[in-house]
Amino acid sequence: MPKATIDDVAGLAGVSIKTVSRVVNAEPNVRQATRERVLNAVRALNYRPNASARSLAGDRSYLIGLLYDNPSANYVTDLQYGVLAACREQHYDLLIHPCNYKHSGICEEVVGLVAQSKMDGVLLTPPLSDTETVVAALQQARIPFVSIAPRQSDEGAVCVATDDHQAAFAMTEHLIALGHREIGFISGHPDHRAMARRLEGYREALRAFDVQPQQHLVVQGYNSFESGEACARQLLLRKEPPSAIFASNDDMAAGVMMVAHQMGIAIPAGLSVAGFDDTPIARQIWPPLTTVQQPIKAMAETAAQILIGRLRGQTEIDTAPVIPSQLVIRQSTAVLP
Amino acid sequence: MPKATIDDVAGLAGVSIKTVSRVVNAEPNVRQATRERVLNAVRALNYRPNASARSLAGDRSYLIGLLYDNPSANYVTDLQYGVLAACREQHYDLLIHPCNYKHSGICEEVVGLVAQSKMDGVLLTPPLSDTETVVAALQQARIPFVSIAPRQSDEGAVCVATDDHQAAFAMTEHLIALGHREIGFISGHPDHRAMARRLEGYREALRAFDVQPQQHLVVQGYNSFESGEACARQLLLRKEPPSAIFASNDDMAAGVMMVAHQMGIAIPAGLSVAGFDDTPIARQIWPPLTTVQQPIKAMAETAAQILIGRLRGQTEIDTAPVIPSQLVIRQSTAVLP
DNA sequence: AGCGCTGAAGACAGCGCTGTCATTCTAACC
DNA sequence: GGTTAGAATGACAGCGCTGTCTTCAGCGCT
Numbered sequence: 001m002p003k004a005t006i007d008d009v010a011g012l013a014g015v016s017i018k019t020v021s022r023v024v025n026a027e028p029n030v031r032q033a034t035r036e037r038v039l040n041a042v043r044a045l046n047y048r049p050n051a052s053a054r055s056l057a058g059d060r061s062y063l064i065g066l067l068y069d070n071p072s073a074n075y076v077t078d079l080q081y082g083v084l085a086a087c088r089e090q091h092y093d094l095l096i097h098p099c100n101y102k103h104s105g106i107c108e109e110v111v112g113l114v115a116q117s118k119m120d121g122v123l124l125t126p127p128l129s130d131t132e133t134v135v136a137a138l139q140q141a142r143i144p145f146v147s148i149a150p151r152q153s154d155e156g157a158v159c160v161a162t163d164d165h166q167a168a169f170a171m172t173e174h175l176i177a178l179g180h181r182e183i184g185f186i187s188g189h190p191d192h193r194a195m196a197r198r199l200e201g202y203r204e205a206l207r208a209f210d211v212q213p214q215q216h217l218v219v220q221g222y223n224s225f226e227s228g229e230a231c232a233r234q235l236l237l238r239k240e241p242p243s244a245i246f247a248s249n250d251d252m253a254a255g256v257m258m259v260a261h262q263m264g265i266a267i268p269a270g271l272s273v274a275g276f277d278d279t280p281i282a283r284q285i286w287p288p289l290t291t292v293q294q295p296i297k298a299m300a301e302t303a304a305q306i307l308i309g310r311l312r313g314q315t316e317i318d319t320a321p322v323i324p325s326q327l328v329i330r331q332s333t334a335v336l337p
Numbered sequence: 338m339p340k341a342t343i344d345d346v347a348g349l350a351g352v353s354i355k356t357v358s359r360v361v362n363a364e365p366n367v368r369q370a371t372r373e374r375v376l377n378a379v380r381a382l383n384y385r386p387n388a389s390a391r392s393l394a395g396d397r398s399y400l401i402g403l404l405y406d407n408p409s410a411n412y413v414t415d416l417q418y419g420v421l422a423a424c425r426e427q428h429y430d431l432l433i434h435p436c437n438y439k440h441s442g443i444c445e446e447v448v449g450l451v452a453q454s455k456m457d458g459v460l461l462t463p464p465l466s467d468t469e470t471v472v473a474a475l476q477q478a479r480i481p482f483v484s485i486a487p488r489q490s491d492e493g494a495v496c497v498a499t500d501d502h503q504a505a506f507a508m509t510e511h512l513i514a515l516g517h518r519e520i521g522f523i524s525g526h527p528d529h530r531a532m533a534r535r536l537e538g539y540r541e542a543l544r545a546f547d548v549q550p551q552q553h554l555v556v557q558g559y560n561s562f563e564s565g566e567a568c569a570r571q572l573l574l575r576k577e578p579p580s581a582i583f584a585s586n587d588d589m590a591a592g593v594m595m596v597a598h599q600m601g602i603a604i605p606a607g608l609s610v611a612g613f614d615d616t617p618i619a620r621q622i623w624p625p626l627t628t629v630q631q632p633i634k635a636m637a638e639t640a641a642q643i644l645i646g647r648l649r650g651q652t653e654i655d656t657a658p659v660i661p662s663q664l665v666i667r668q669s670t671a672v673l674p
Numbered sequence: 675a676g677c678g679c680t681g682a683a684g685a686c687a688g689c690g691c692t693g694t695c696a697t698t699c700t701a702a703c704c
Numbered sequence: 705g706g707t708t709a710g711a712a713t714g715a716c717a718g719c720g721c722t723g724t725c726t727t728c729a730g731c732g733c734t
Contacts, residue, residue: 003452005690016714021692029712051455052392053690056719060692061389073410073617080433093454095430096417115340117430118388225621254621261623280410281621284562284591286598342720353684358722366682390720393689397722677733684727692719699712704705 004045013041065122082300107137130193146307160303168201179336180244184235186221188248228255250275268334287331294325341382350378402459419637444474467530483644497640505538516673517581521572523558525585565592587612605671624668631662
């Protein structure tokens with residue numbers, strides 16, 4: 001079957017191509033009977049509008065871009081699945097673009113890419129959404145975008161916000177409730193604003209429950225399993241090691257558990273360990289890891305819906321929804337003996 | 338800066354738009370001096386050809402699709418990075434399309450998708466590349482495609498082949514060399530041809546080294562961590578448990594190790610465990626897992642290069658390169674005491 | 675000098691759609 | 705019944721490029 005064009009459909013339905021166009025694009029002002037006649041013709045010919053022609057004429061590509069720079073495969077695929085769900089629903093296609101947020105030419109790269117590939121808009125994810133130069137470049141180039149980012153009062157940018165602060169507070173509260181007072185904290189990569197929020201949440205919980213914060217119990221990690229190992233050694237080799245360690249992500253928490261195993265420390269009997277993100281690894285280590293589950297997929301889907309809505313001209317939508325995360329208590333945390 | 342069109346460039350360079358088109362598309366028959374004049378104008382105006390116009394006129398979209406149905410985030414992102422590397426080099430864009438290979442309408446879905454999004458060609462990955470109906474539908478619709486798939490003599494389809502058989506043979510040989518004779522094998526999902534090849538490799542190695550194959554030492558897994566656990570219980574609760582277990586993938590091997598830990602079996606002292614794939618988890622469990630590393634990224638990149646080459650009209654390329662995988666010996670396998 | 679020939683460049687017609695504006699129809703009102 | 709606002713439809717010009725065909729200059733040959 002040769003691919004049908006809009007003319008074929010118009011001919012079969014006995015209307016002008018413009019009317020077919022109206023029906024296909026769900027525009028108003030078409031009589032119900034006409035609409036059905038056209039739809040039948042579309043089905044009969046298995047007509048698919050030509051995306052290129054449509055883009056060229058309409059100056060819209062029905063393509064959105066997903067920009068990311070994140071080494072976690074799970075995070076990336078969760079993002080993609082969420083965005084794809086929204087795209088499919090709205091008949092948009094997705095272009096993915098991993099990039100290096102530290103690259104000096106990142107702004108030109110991003111703007112150039114959007115121009116080149118004719119994206120209608122882009123989705124920005126951490127740490128790109130935390131990189132102010134990129135955000136500014138996008139704004140300046142008037143490229144529609146929506147960020148996924150920690151909650152933030154400043155900036156007018158549209159974003160789907162995470163509640164890292166609150167979740168870290170809740171996790172710390174959980175540890176305190178178990179009787180822990182010496183709670184080590186492994187902070188995350190300094191370029192990720194979400195990581196800073198997690199540290200704040202931890203600190204605020206200590207304050208809220210009158211636990212004496214100790215500077216040396218907070219060590220700087222860099223999100224990787226290996227950095228988790230290094231930080232764990234630093235914390236556990238002290239003369240007075242903490243009774244619990246809260247790592248800013250699961251990979252580092254897994255690193256902590258690896259080191260604990262090697263040092264012969266039982267978990268959770270001798271050490272409670274908590275992570276953040278609820279990646280698959282949380283359930284694949286022993287004991288299963290207490291962590292925080294952030295609905296990445298839902299956030300990505302929401303962000304994509306908002307972006308596409310804006311591209312369609314909507315503006316009255318909620319400009320910064322916060323998607324709540326959830327504590328997942330497993331077996332790596334226990335009451336202080 | 339308003340976006341420049343080909344007319345602007347032609348005007349500035351003092352040539353016709355067709356000549357600009359020739360230069361931009363690296364076509365022959367343009368004098369060197371003219372070419373340079375045009376290129377200067379392109380740079381001066383920061384000209385980017387309009388992808389939609391180009392597609393419409395040239396009946397090419399410079400878009401390729403990556404089809405997959407795989408729950409492993411690492412696998413998927415490796416694929417993507419490989420394909421993207423080739424795309425970037427060749428100025429193609431990538432559309433990703435996760436799908437459900439068991440869905441009954443999968444063939445129509447795939448063909449429809451390609452038509453809809455105007456993809457020039459697609460990349461097929463396991464288990465889609467193992468699904469004959471999909472392959473047939475693509476061939477019938479005359480959609481150019483390249484598969485990533487286990488080596489296979491039949492079919493004329495262009496593919497980048499894996500050497501699962503050989504790698505599994507090598508791993509089994511490694512275990513035999515360590516003195517193991519009772520080697521349990523956890524096979525993978527039956528719909529993945531690669532998994533069948535791994536089982537064959539195991540069997541052939543037993544035969545080659547005169548180890549008595551035992552039917553009950555081969556149990557059926559389904560690629561997941563949980564199925565690895567179940568299979569491990571089945572193998573380890575026998576009165577004469579194997580001294581080594583070779584799982585068809587790392588997740589299942591991790592499941593085996595989890596069960597062994599729970600049963601108080603030391604690894605590798607009491608049990609050698611081997612996996613396949615070299616996913617990050619292999620290094621994040623204790624002890625680090627002996628496994629097989631298959632260069633997914635390189636395979637994907639090669640496949641994309643071949644596909645793009647074909648789209649460009651090349652045909653004399655190697656039609657079925659085999660990318661060799663590599664044994665990674667870590668600490669989960671040891672000499673039989 | 676006249677011939678054909680090749681390489682370099684341009685003219686021109688669309689690709690299949692959408693935006694704009696003109697036109698026709700419908701129905702509700704006086 | 706005549707008007708008229710508004711809904712429904714159509715005519716038409718291009719969006720920015722590429723494919724095809726044409727033109728023309730320059731060259732070697734007889």
